[in-house]
Amino acid sequence: MVNIQTSELIELSKIIRTRILEICHLTKSPHLGSSLSIVELITALMFDVMDDFTIDKYSEKSDQFILSKGHASLAFYAALEVKGFLENGEFEKYGTKGSILEEHPNIRIPTVLTSTGSLGHGLAFANGLAVANRLKGVDARIFVVLSDGECNEGTIWESALLTSAKNLHRVVAIIDHNKLQATGNISETFGSVKISNVFESFGWESYEIDGHNFDEILTILTNKNNPRPVAVICHTIKGKGVSFMEGNNNWHYRAPDVGELKLALAEVVKGNFVK
Amino acid sequence: MRDLLAKRLTELSQSNPELFLIYGDIGNRLFDEFKTKNNGRYMNAGIAESSMVTLAAGMARFGFRPIVYTINSFLYLKAIEQIKIDICYPNLPVILIGTGSALSYSELGTTHHSLEDFGILSTIPNLQLISPADSLEVAESLEWAINSNKPTYIRLGKKENLLLHKGELGFKKENFGPFQILKFENASAAILSTGAITGEVYQAVIDNDLNLDLWSIPQIKPIGEDIFMILKQYSKLFIIEEHNFIGGLGSMLAALYAQKQVVTPKMFFINTGDQFHTGLGNIGSARELLKLDPINLKLILKAND
Numbered sequence: 001m002v003n004i005q006t007s008e009l010i011e012l013s014k015i016i017r018t019r020i021l022e023i024c025h026l027t028k029s030p031h032l033g034s035s036l037s038i039v040e041l042i043t044a045l046m047f048d049v050m051d052d053f054t055i056d057k058y059s060e061k062s063d064q065f066i067l068s069k070g071h072a073s074l075a076f077y078a079a080l081e082v083k084g085f086l087e088n089g090e091f092e093k094y095g096t097k098g099s100i101l102e103e104h105p106n107i108r109i110p111t112v113l114t115s116t117g118s119l120g121h122g123l124a125f126a127n128g129l130a131v132a133n134r135l136k137g138v139d140a141r142i143f144v145v146l147s148d149g150e151c152n153e154g155t156i157w158e159s160a161l162l163t164s165a166k167n168l169h170r171v172v173a174i175i176d177h178n179k180l181q182a183t184g185n186i187s188e189t190f191g192s193v194k195i196s197n198v199f200e201s202f203g204w205e206s207y208e209i210d211g212h213n214f215d216e217i218l219t220i221l222t223n224k225n226n227p228r229p230v231a232v233i234c235h236t237i238k239g240k241g242v243s244f245m246e247g248n249n250n251w252h253y254r255a256p257d258v259g260e261l262k263l264a265l266a267e268v269v270k271g272n273f274v275k
Numbered sequence: 276m277r278d279l280l281a282k283r284l285t286e287l288s289q290s291n292p293e294l295f296l297i298y299g300d301i302g303n304r305l306f307d308e309f310k311t312k313n314n315g316r317y318m319n320a321g322i323a324e325s326s327m328v329t330l331a332a333g334m335a336r337f338g339f340r341p342i343v344y345t346i347n348s349f350l351y352l353k354a355i356e357q358i359k360i361d362i363c364y365p366n367l368p369v370i371l372i373g374t375g376s377a378l379s380y381s382e383l384g385t386t387h388h389s390l391e392d393f394g395i396l397s398t399i400p401n402l403q404l405i406s407p408a409d410s411l412e413v414a415e416s417l418e419w420a421i422n423s424n425k426p427t428y429i430r431l432g433k434k435e436n437l438l439l440h441k442g443e444l445g446f447k448k449e450n451f452g453p454f455q456i457l458k459f460e461n462a463s464a465a466i467l468s469t470g471a472i473t474g475e476v477y478q479a480v481i482d483n484d485l486n487l488d489l490w491s492i493p494q495i496k497p498i499g500e501d502i503f504m505i506l507k508q509y510s511k512l513f514i515i516e517e518h519n520f521i522g523g524l525g526s527m528l529a530a531l532y533a534q535k536q537v538v539t540p541k542m543f544f545i546n547t548g549d550q551f552h553t554g555l556g557n558i559g560s561a562r563e564l565l566k567l568d569p570i571n572l573k574l575i576l577k578a579n580d
Binding site for chain 2: 060118161
């Protein structure tokens with residue numbers, strides 16, 4: 001943990017949001033809304049919460065990060081770029097021929113331990129890392145970012161049960177609860193079930209926070225002494241940070257044109273969206 | 276098969292501290308000795324094949340050598356994507372062991388049959404496929420798989436298999452050895468058999484005094500390049516397997532011969548066909564299905580003489 005100021009995190013999140021929008025526009029790639037909703041989460045993790053998070057992915061003593069909702073790679077790569085973990089100009093090649101930066105993270109990319117993109121794998125993989133760490137006496141934490149839609153997958157619940165049953169309490173599941181899956185509202189597949197209640201009934205410590213508020217994020221994630229695995233249900237807004245994208249599911253697949261990009265960047269720089 | 280597997284695994288665990296056993300709520304008492312000697316190095320991961328396979332991938336990423344053991348048909352069909360993406364794509368040293376393979380659980384019903392594993396799994400890069408004929412092949416292939424440091428799938432039969440081999444098989448370190456001779460008479464025709472059914476094939480050949488060489492093929496993938504050298508003395512090959520013809524050993528060999536454009540022996544395929552099998556009853560059914568009853572086998576082979 002680096003303990004930087006919240007104001008610094010806000011500035012970093014603006015840079016990351018800017019890069020997401022620029023590259024999305026440049027490469028006409030999908031999943032913009034899903035990337036914008038995790039900007040504060042990923043910023044807090046990579047620039048404050050995680051211990052010894054380095055470019056060396058095999059450093060087992062450091063905290064680990066798994067983007068189980070791999071389609072939000074724009075946010076992840078933007079954060080890696082700001083961290084200095086990508087080569088200059090690499091992000092501009094996102095999704096193009098010959099780039100390591102495919103539209104879903106793969107193991108050739110710095111810090112990536114497992115390739116994601118097919119939903120429902122990240123938590124089980126985190127369990128495996130946590131079991132290995134426990135056997136080796138390594139106390140590092142494993143952070144897994146899941147989407148709420150991803151929690152439709154049965155493997156999430158197979159894994160969540162095991163995390164609890166084996167008390168893999170260094171696993172932290174961060175659920176990006178932006179309420180929108182690719183084609184509709186999350187209630188279409190969850191009804192009125194609350195994800196936090198499910199995790200709690202599975203034996204996890206379960207919290208609900210505003211996923212765009214750094215103070216709330218840090219309060220929960222900087223506590224390292226949880227006796228049980230921790231699920232943080234983060235209430236977020238898909239397309240967060242750009243007024244005409246927020247809550248508009250068209251931006252799950254759309255990329256901004258030049259005019260839209262200008263408007264979007266102006267809003268991001270102004271930054272009046274951060275509480 | 277299972278007993279010697281557990282014994283060898285326990286032996287190997289003493290010199291391989293990174294071995295870790297994950298089982299899907301099966302194998303009651305089978306691994307008692309392993310557990311006694313390896314406190315904390317095993318886990319019942321529940322009836323949850325998909326997450327179990329990915330769990331193994333995570334452990335392997337951090338230096339462990341997980342052995343995943345559960346019922347075969349559930350292992351590779353329920354967890355196929357996890358095998359592909361989480362284990363084989365990054366080429367992690369996880370060993371998947373499916374018990375009750377092919378028709379060895381025939382009496383349990385069609386839900387427990389696994390007659391498509393070679394076909395499905397052979398299309399996944401990096402995955403080694405092993406189909407041992409007897410306990411010795413099980414034990415040696417396990418050691419070979421661990422030493423190979425690559426993703427490996429081992430298809431286990433039932434525990435009552437005949438012991439076909441005498442003594443060590445002499446597998447090479449870098450190559451498990453795709454062919455194991457069981458009966459050699461320098462004949463012009465040979466049977467190639469794979470997996471647990473091979474014991475019954477062996478018995479049928481002996482009972483009927485058939486003038487045929489008999490090879491066990493424990494290594495389905497990669498199949499060694501020396502195959503063409505070894506088999507070139509035969510004008511006829513009878514390929515017997517508990518598997519659909521499509522994607523099975525026979526079709527793989529036929530495709531290999533076609534691809535290599537070498538002189539191809541006449542090939543006869545004896546398999547479980549492209550169909551579901553129901554009402555097979557007890558464990559004798561694989562033998563019946565493959566027409567290994569003495570009279571049928573003789574008729575088939577005579578007809579092709």
